[in-house]
Amino acid sequence: MSASTQTEPDLVDYDEVLTRYEPLIGLETHVELGTASKMFCGCATTFGAEPNTQTCPVCLGLPGSLPVANEAAIESTVRIGLALGCRIASWSRFARKNYFYPDIPKGFQTTQYDEPLCTAGHLDVEVDGETYRVEIERVHLEEDTGKNLHVGGATGRIHGADHSLIDYNRAGIPLVEIVTRPISCAGAKAPEVARAYVAELRDMVQSLGVSDVKMEQGSLRSDVNVSLAPIGSLEWGTRTETKNVNSLRSVERAVRFEMRRQAAVLDRGGRIVQETRHFHEDTGTTSPGRSKEEATDYRYFPEPDLVPVAPDEEWVAKLAASLPELPAARRARLTEEWGLSPTEMAWLVNAGALGLVADTVAAGASPSDARKWWLGELARRANDAGVELAELAVTPRQVAELAALIGAGTINDQLARQALDGVLAGEGDPAAVVESRGLAVMGESDELGAAVDEAIAGAPDVVAKVQGGKVQALGALVGAVMKTTRGKADAATVRRLLEERLLGS
């Protein structure tokens, strides 16, 4: 049922919610690991493969098949746990979570229940210059489900569908679930803290190289828990769980919406139903899914086909020592190296430009040039095109090349923007575009001399002013030359030529 077909729920203004209630949020985030093979079998995990071409007796749950754990998945999970400062269990087991649903071919999901691999960690996130510590309850390893395609009815939604088609390629891909403890310290910033947490977690997992963390492809997805308590109350309210929120912006919107909706229910003297809700990207609203009364009894029990995982202390210590530089440490280091203020660094991060700028610097550009291009011209173009910076058809190496061409005096800023047009249009690297489009700065040539003479001849009043002592009027003549040369002249050279001719210096 789409949100638009329901009666619009009452909402309380966000600021008003905060005058009466305190929010409590929690996040469960699923990260699909980037292993070559599945969690318990050797099937490939290639995204976008033809449906049902990456399955075998193990991931289809055929009789007699036996799972064997993927060691790279175990290692990746422990590394995530270590990066979150978790305690790594010395003894851990898989369990069966039993339920019938078409996307789960075995009739149960192999997951972890009371003996997860990692517990008790934390992740610090920053919002508007303030640090919030998000406590991590647990990190465990499980397997992903297949994908349902609902046929018939409206727009592939489950309601009104005639039947469903299942692709089991995704079933059995290793999935790490990271569960926070309830976050009570965020107050008015709860929506932003939720978003910042998922962003920081995404960047952290990416820095570990264990997942491509593409939210739009579902390789990182969050369930968002929200409850409200009257201010001063000693007890937390009933929570709702909004499932599979698939972008950072949606995480923030889902928290905000649930706070406003729940406040309206509580204001009326109503009760919040503990339930699963679905988020609708188009309207920014949530609608009810399963209620707790219908929720399946999962009848967990230890998985008898898998032996326990007992991470060796020495092995864990080795993994801990080999963790890469994590995003928070990297930000601190680059802030220092590039001589930025914390606010300037926050801009870079919020613009999604930090990695791009760092790569551009690594490719030879100065930090200030790299920042100037990514936060200026390129940010404008991304904004105009309605895409993320990283989606622009230009690489950090190309931006560094552009900056180098300016530095060498081959092109100026204006020509560089034209060269960028060419790069974005797929005409090749900046140097090649400069060549093919003839964008190089004009040297001291007869052509330039003629353009200077033409400017002088065309503006006798300006010439009179300059020769009468108003040297700043020269700017108008420089502008005229730049116009005739279509920006290809070097302004300093033009100025010198004008001065030589008019002032004899």
Place this chain on the structure above:
Amino acid sequence: MSTPSAKHPLSRQEIAHLAHLARLAVTEEELDLFAGQLSVVLDAVARVGEAPTDDVPPTTHAVPMTNVMRPDATRPSLPRDVVLAGAPAAEDGRIRVPRILGEEA
């Protein structure tokens, strides 16, 4: 949670709930029948709890092994026609199932 036994037999509602979880269509008569039978089964299993196990560590596996793993290497999957042949219905390379109502997981 205490284990139900013949002294505290399973109720018809519990049987109906279990039947729903197992996607079994159970008749009214069968609810009574299974309530009685399952209670006896539970009673029998409950006797295991009477064994002296204070010095026996809990185990879920007959073999005292840990860390049995495989390297992250791919192996050929089943051909798709073989996979789909095992399903009651298929369409466009996917397994076709009746419509799913109200339980999006």
